[in-house]
Amino acid sequence: MFATIRHWLDERFDWDDLTAPLRHKTVPSHRLSYWYFLGGITLFLFGIQVATGILLLLYYRAGANEAFESVQYIMTRVRFGWLIRSIHSWSANLMIFTAFAHMFSVLFLKAYRKPRELTWVSGVVLLFLVMGFGFSGYLLPWNTLAFFATKVGTEITGQVPITGKPMMIFLRGGEEVTGATLTRFFGFHVAVLPGLATVVLLMHLLLVQRLGISVPPKLEVQWTRNPSDKREMTFFPNFLLRELMAWYVALGVLGALAAVFPWNLGVKADPFVPAPAGIKPEWYFLFMFQTLKLIPSKVWFIDGEVLGVLAFGLVGLLWVLLPFFESDQPSRTKRWITGLAVFALAYIAGMSVYGHLAK
Amino acid sequence: MAIWRNKLRSSSTPRCFVLASFVVLAACLAHGQSTNSCMDCHSALPEPLGVSQEKFSQDIHAQQGLTCTSCHGGDPTSDDPDKAMSRKAGWKGKIDRKQIPQLCGHCHSDPSYIRQFNPSLRTDQLGQYWTSVHGKRLAAGDTKVAVCTDCHSVHDLRAPSDPRSTVNPVIVAKTCARCHSDAGYMKGYPIPTDQFAKYSTSVHHEALAVRGDLSAPTCSTCHGNHGAAPPGVDKVQNVCSNCHTFQAQMYEKSSHKNAFQAAALPGCVVCHSNHGITHATDAKLGTGPDAVCMQCHTPGDTCDQARAGLLGSLSRLDEAIKNADRVLSLAESSGMEVSEARLGQDQARDSLTKARVTIHSFRTDLIDQDIRAGLQIAAKNLQAGKEAMVERNHRRVGLGMSLIAIGIVLVGLRLYVKKIES
Known part of the structure; x- marks a missing residue:
């Protein structure tokens, strides 16, 4: 039956020719090959996000008077609504985690080097978009924690000189976080960000397909010197089946987290009550939040928070452009980039733990 | 002298x-x-x-x-x-102590003068003072009693709303206690000196001084300030009813009102005491050390039986609420969404509070209505909690089955990969 369908497609669309790149595509096989799965797992979790997000859209109502109640309805009345919402929330967090892990694996394996600079750029842009998904989606249940975290988060945006205040008002839909902010964030979350993410994601995948998968520099040198050492596996089906196994493991972890620790709904946001003590953002923003907290209120003549926001903006920009500081010679790598990656990983992990433990 | x-x-x-x-x-x-x-x-x-x-x-x-x-x-x-x-x-x-009220009253009794500074400030303080025990004794020549400056201080007198004022609601009890808790100073006056010590242990003091609830009563709330005097045995409920409205309304219609009046007993104070009022628990209806009914009633009489019935009903509702809370907490800690039932628990607690208030009517039929309503709500919430726990177990069974299915697929994939690569 499959052969008939294949023949039918081949007759009309030259299917065999179309799928030829997939059949001929290979993936390097070495002791660090398992790091290649991270990108695929992130893609899988993105797919889960899209699917569960569409299901949630069937019942979710964006509005200060309805959002919390609609999520409560999903959690208590809709059949398997709790599962869909919990998977959506857990998958979002896991996706950000795997995206970070993927980025650092690319850094440590030096996969960003020429000719894959744009693959790196599109990947980092995707990471920023994913964090945007997290920030905008966090507010949607309209609970107390989300409300105040958004208030703090948008306030930080307002610290950017010149463009900060208009940007904050644009994000909030006014001076304060209100129902207008919720509908706006909903728009970003289900329309603007998915649109952008799809375009950048396709570009990223296209670049991966076009440029192939990188191998670590040392191995590359060794394989160039001695081509008989080179080990590869076909993408289809060998690598894809392994990737599929990784997806199944991710699905199992996701299901277990959603069933054993269903995502908490919290208490409905009340703009008139004081912010709960020790309010913190989601874990993936914690390292930035804690850094801003530690910067003195005045550094020389500049406001500490403004300095922090500007520094993070600059670091973010340099991070995107990181491959362009790398040597043109594939065999000569710059050690300072690896050092920087170690430092960045330690800093993000350390500050996140510190932020989590700090009162 | x-x-x-x-x-x-x-x-x-x-x-x-x-x-x-x-x-x-x-x-x-x-x-x-x-x-x-x-x-x-x-x-x-x-x-x-x-x-x-x-x-x-x-x-x-x-x-x-x-x-x-x-x-x-x-x-x-x-x-x-x-x-x-x-x-x-x-x-x-x-200024001679005897002249102080008159001197202060010279301005403070003049509405047109006071209006210039604070149009809402009362100007009846002097008139009230002369009706107070302090004022009457001063007029009779007793200069030990409090005059304006004793309570309000002098030369650094602050508005009562100022937290540093000696007559600020949070501080005024200590100001009264300066004289009223001094046994030596109060010698010769036929009143006790333990009021402040008792008040310090009371639920009112806790509300005012610990929780900062400025609506909670202090000395002047019940005794008056400028016209300070004991409320009078038969007028105690009028004082308490200023805040405890429902309790007072029910007590007014109850059989105990006439009985207490006939026995010259001071209304609310009989069961709740006065300065050292503690949180009223159901133990007041019991037979233990905190029991109050058995101070007057005889064990085994009709009233004692009604008391035991009421205590049983209140305990039953209290236990039902706690039981539902336990199950809901367990469900909540398992990640189940039970906020609606949690909200319902507040309604059950309201019914219990209402039943406790209705005790002041001493009518079992009215109290039973509240108890029944509360029991129904608590039972519904308990059921919601139990259903949440059943659902939690279903989820875990479902998870187990899914993980087994995933495991089987993983093993199958691994074997298939091995096969095609061999």
């Missing part, structure tokens, strides 16, 4: 006068010309004659533009103490 015994006056006053004469002279000579010679000299004097500029600047009268002469008379423009403090210049010297 009674005034010399007043605890608010220092026994070192004569010595101060000797010292004062030197200091006043030195201060006046040193300073030369001044517009307020009172402050120039008195700011250099020790207590009780000393009044620093800093202290007086805190006084609400000073802030409103009044000066020393407003109360004491005299001529503050003269540097010569004899001229400044001459009877000719209207100098009154230290």
